[in-house]
Amino acid sequence: MSAIAGVFERCRAEKRAAFIPFLTAGDPDLSRTADLMQAMVAGGADIIELGVPFSDPIADGPTIQRATTRALESGTTMSGILRLVARHRDRLGVPIVLFSYFNPIHARGVESFAEQAAASGVDGVLCVDLPPDEGGEYIPEMRRQGLDTVFLLAPTSDRERIKKVEHQSTGFVYYVSRTGITGAQQELPKELLKESKRLRRRLRQPLAVGFGISTPEQVASVAGVADGVVVGSALVSLIGEHGGSKDLPKLLEDRCRELTEPLRR
């Protein structure tokens, strides 16, 4: 069983959803990313989604776009990120899923990326602009290295696509809560709870839900219908506001603890 599958199994036994926070690697710079991940773990992270910054993030809203810009301006590279994971993965003690666009992986060569990512201790990869349909080279290389391949489902995915994504996903399936880009939302879409309930019954993998979840109340309502809850932009904007501050890890830990409070009840 992969470490990611192990987390979901443990959470199921504890009758709670997993908390999956996201941060952009290298925001504000790579030397601080390890401390921020550590703070997320202290605040209750079960799995960490580590974003690989890409110059043209078409699926991201302004908050993560700005984080991406900060990370690239601080000189963050894929090699740097993999070295960071190699140094800290064991100490963190929670699985790391790289959240990337495909081109930085493609540029490195899919085969050597998979080798290096696995050697660094990365547990799984989610490629936001690589649907399973284009995974002809990627999926077998990731499998060979024992890396989980997380794919997305969206409100527009029809029956055929759900089948395809289920077939190629390992670790978990990531359901995008709404048609749109990343970013905190006042309210979650009305259909979301019904949709994820339906999907969760149907999929054999655990279902994590993300995009727009930013408050403890939203975490609580999604946790009732999913196996995992992803919070991204809400944490990234905290990092953006307090990037220069020594107190950032503490603030981040506290925010994660607030968000996971409903999961511990």
Added chain:
Amino acid sequence: MSKALARPDARGYFGPYGGRYVPETLMQPLDELARAYDKWSRKRAFRNQLRDLLVHYAGRPTPLYFAERLTQELGGAKIYLKREDLLHTGAHKLNNAIGQALLTKMMGKKRVIAETGAGQHGVATATACALLGLDCVVYMGEEDCRRQHLNVQRMKLLGAEVCPVDSGSKTLKDAINEALRDWVTNIRDTHYILGSVLGPDPFPRMVRDFHRVIGDEARRQLKKQAGTFSPDMAIACVGGGSNAIGLFTAFIDDRRVRLVGVEAGGRGPELGEHAARFDGGGLGVLHGTRTWILQDSDGQIATTHSVSAGLDYPAVGPEHALLKDMGRVEYESITDEEAIEAFHMLSATEGILPALESSHALAQARKVAPRLSKRAIVLVNLSGRGDKDVESVLQYEAERAERLGVAGDESDPDSGGFTMHPAARKWGGKTEEGAS
């Protein structure tokens, strides 16, 4: 069916290029779009309505013009210009905009979004939407809004909302990012009229099909006017590559015709100074398609530069990548300076202000025509008119003068303090060496 039309394969691949590299949210809608396009493009009623609009509204066929003075000036092959600059709105872009806007109506969608670089595709889309009663939002990089502010005003007058994009390099690539973000968000009621042979399948083949009328017409016109279906060479500029594909498709199976695509060489060969993907790029994935792109070793997309906004883009259409591999099309690059010279050359010898994009194709013709026999025929796609570029050209002259440390031309009260380009002097007939 010709070999050209058999491409791409069922998965949207031109050899190893193309595909659908997009977020999951767009996958099912792209299937739906491909199905709708396949269905409607086969229907006689749709094709008749499209043809009717292209003829009576847009002004097709556009003329094929033998540029006699230019030919004499270059002293070699006969230069024929396919006058897409005379199409309504001033560029070839309207062929595709009307086609896709019509398709939008058929699909029952009410809102259209588009990206634009030089503004020509934005204007064409705003025009087609006004004509067909669709809501229209155009994304345009802030830098391009500045360079092409006349086109911004045109779009607004046509009823479109123009959204300036201030992320990244503030040019075409960033406008596409923002248009894709809008599309992902409003997918249920919105169609994205992508303006080049780029992006995920079915866009590269759909946009090609709407533009192939350019080459189909040119071939027939050449037969009538010059007695042959086959020019010795056909030249077009390549940003994303829609006007080039539109010209080339009719000639691809005709091996006698050399096909030449011209990329923007910008200020020089360093990364960031040009947009010559085949010269300094490598294989990558951007905006939904796998193709040649300009990027750094870490897979970050490079910034690009060209004096012409329409060529200022880091990726090239996937079909071009295959045509290059096949050796069927040769790709060259032309610098800003050469393009500006060609702009002046055509303005002064033929009385036609060419778009700076098209000036790249003209500059290539200027290079090769003198080396070809006087019986040879070079067909150049004059993809757009240059009125939109007048300020860019003047600014280029001003910067050039500053670079060379030359003061404004005081002997010429009309120069507005600018020193005119030597090419303008030569072809403009202002000096003793003026062309006769």
